[in-house]
Amino acid sequence: MRLPSALRDSSLSVLLDGYAWMPDRRARTANGIVRTRLFGRPAVGLCGPEAARFFYDEAHVRRHGAIPEPVRATLFGKGAVHTLDGAAHRCRKELFLSLVTPERTAALAASVAAAWDETKWPPGRPVVLFDEASRVLTRGVCRWAGVPLADAEVDGLAADLVAMVDGFATAGPRHWRARAARRRQEDRFAGLVRGVRDGSVTAPEGSALMAVAGHRERDGESLSPRLAAVELLNVIRPTVAVCWFVAYAGHALHRWPEHRRRLAAGELVTEFVHEMxxxxxxxxFVAGHAVTDLTWRDERIPSGSLVLLDLWGHDHDARYWDEPFRFRPERFVDREIGEFELVPQGAGDPRVNHRCPGEPFTVAVLEALTPRLAALDHEVPDQDLTISLHRIPARVRSGMVVVPS
Ligand code: HEM
Known part of the structure; x- marks a missing residue:
């Protein structure tokens, strides 16, 4: 007997179908609302700017208890800002927002650019762009954050930070690597925080390390060394994850070489970054749970249901984007981007909701690195350039190999 989709648990389908799972399900409904069960709970999937406004209203959807343990134990860390609501969330979020000033953002981009410029690109030697970028970003962000890092430690830390992202949405070895990487790096960063507090480690004034070590919660208490490590990693880990986009930049410049000269000359750089x-x-997608019985477009969402907001689907929906499956940076020329329009890092106002505070970092770092990549004379040898939408997170299968000339 086949159960109606609202009664079937789709957890496995999400893992197997990946990014297209929600858009495909939505296409089969009359009103674009997906009803199913996930992790044993009723779940509702929504998409679009109005859905985003609804989802990001804390009177409707909250995060505490909604994020599965395998995601907390790999990607975010237990007790992270992602899992808080209300006043506790806003107080913790302030820690991140205090770091994302225009000056600190420019300093981060300059530090990463310097790390790229120091990298030797010997002619004729193939380079896996994804891996090289992860090391460049690790060196750049650690220097900026005041995190001491010996040259010999760069490869190991970069690999662990990538593993935490790569293994959050899968079972098997990739997931176990992610858990081990998080345990290792939480231990190490907690030790650093203890060192700052007892004076055995010097953190530069205004650095991210100093900020997490000194942060006070609403009750005036400091974060435990473990939680401070979790939040410091929540700055460093996603900054290193920008290597996904550096590899994608290599892919885009190969697929559409007309962008290469323009980008190297510093033209349409921000537009290229937004389009990537x-x-x-x-x-x-992002997820929370309904705080009370809700109604969305005449559909009832019972209290406690999981509510999913489809980010990838929104950014590829022809209702909001002209020819969404064409790569066209020009679409962003002279375009003011609304809070609920371009949502790869969430929607709304990051000061009051869970939208990613790191968008200025992401954009500034990519604005620094993509013109450098475009200016690097290189060939792209034969390789598997597939980007499977079944794999979360997706990535260029070969890692994007380039051969500097
Ligand atoms: C690689 C590019 C990045 C992508 C695709 C990305 C994506 C996201 C997404 C989808 C969310 C969840 C939004 C939500 O729950 O509503 C998020 C949250 C977050 N991101 Fe990013 N992010 C990136 C880079 C960064 C960077 C560079 C930082 C460094 C500060 C950062 C720090 C955070 C934090 C702390 C949160 C939790 C915010 C909260 O719960 O209030 N991210 N990010």
Missing amino acids: RRFYPFAP
């Missing part, structure tokens, strides 16, 4: 964040797959 829109076009290429990374975060599939």
Whole structure:
């Protein structure tokens, strides 16, 4: 007997179907609302700017208790800002927002650019762009954050930070690597925080390390060293994850070489970066749970249901984007981007909701690195350039190999 979709648990289908799971399900409904069960709970999937406004209203959807343990134990860390609501969330969020000033953002981009410029690109030697970018970003962000890092430690830390992102939405070895990487790096970063507090480690004034070590919660208490490590990693880990987009940039410049000369000359750089964040797959959706019985477009959402907001689907929906499956940076020329329009990193106002505070970092770092990549004389040898939408997070299968000339 086949159960109606609202009664079937789709957890496995999400993992297997990946980014297209929600858009495909939505296409089969009359009103675009997906009803199913996930992780044993009733779940509702929504998409679009109005759905985003509804989802990001804390009177409707909250995060505490909605994020599955395998995601907390790999991607975010237990007790992270992602899992808080209300006043506790806003107080913790302030820690991140205090770091994302225009000056600190420019300093981060300059630090990452310097790390790229120091990298030797010997002619004729193939380079896996994804891996090289993860190391460049690790060096750049750690220097900026005041995190001491010996040259010999760069590869190991970069690999662990990538593993935490790569293994959050899968079972098997990739997931176990992610858990081990998080345990290792939480231990190490907690030790650093203890060192700052007892004076054995010097953190530069205004650095991210100093900020997490000194942060006070609403009750005036400091974060435990473990929680401070979780939040410091929540700055460093996603900054290193920008390597996904550096590899995508290599892919885009290869597929559409007409952008290469323009980008190297510094033209349409921001537009190229926004189009990469829109076009290429990374975060599939965000989730919370209904705080009370809700109604969305005449559909009842019972209290406690999981509510999913489809980010990838929104950024590829022909109702909001002209020819969404064409890579066209020009679409962003002279375009003011509304809070609920381009949503690869969430929607709304990051100061009051869960939208990613790191968008200025992401954009500034990619604005620094993509013209450098375009200016690097390189060939692209034969390789598997597939980007499977079944894999979360997606990535260029070969890692994007380039051969500098
Ligand atoms: C690689 C590019 C990035 C992508 C695709 C990305 C994506 C996202 C997404 C989808 C969310 C969840 C939004 C929500 O729950 O509503 C998020 C949250 C978050 N991101 Fe990013 N992000 C990126 C880079 C960064 C960077 C560079 C930072 C550094 C500060 C950062 C820090 C955070 C934090 C702390 C949160 C939790 C915010 C909260 O719960 O209030 N992210 N990000």
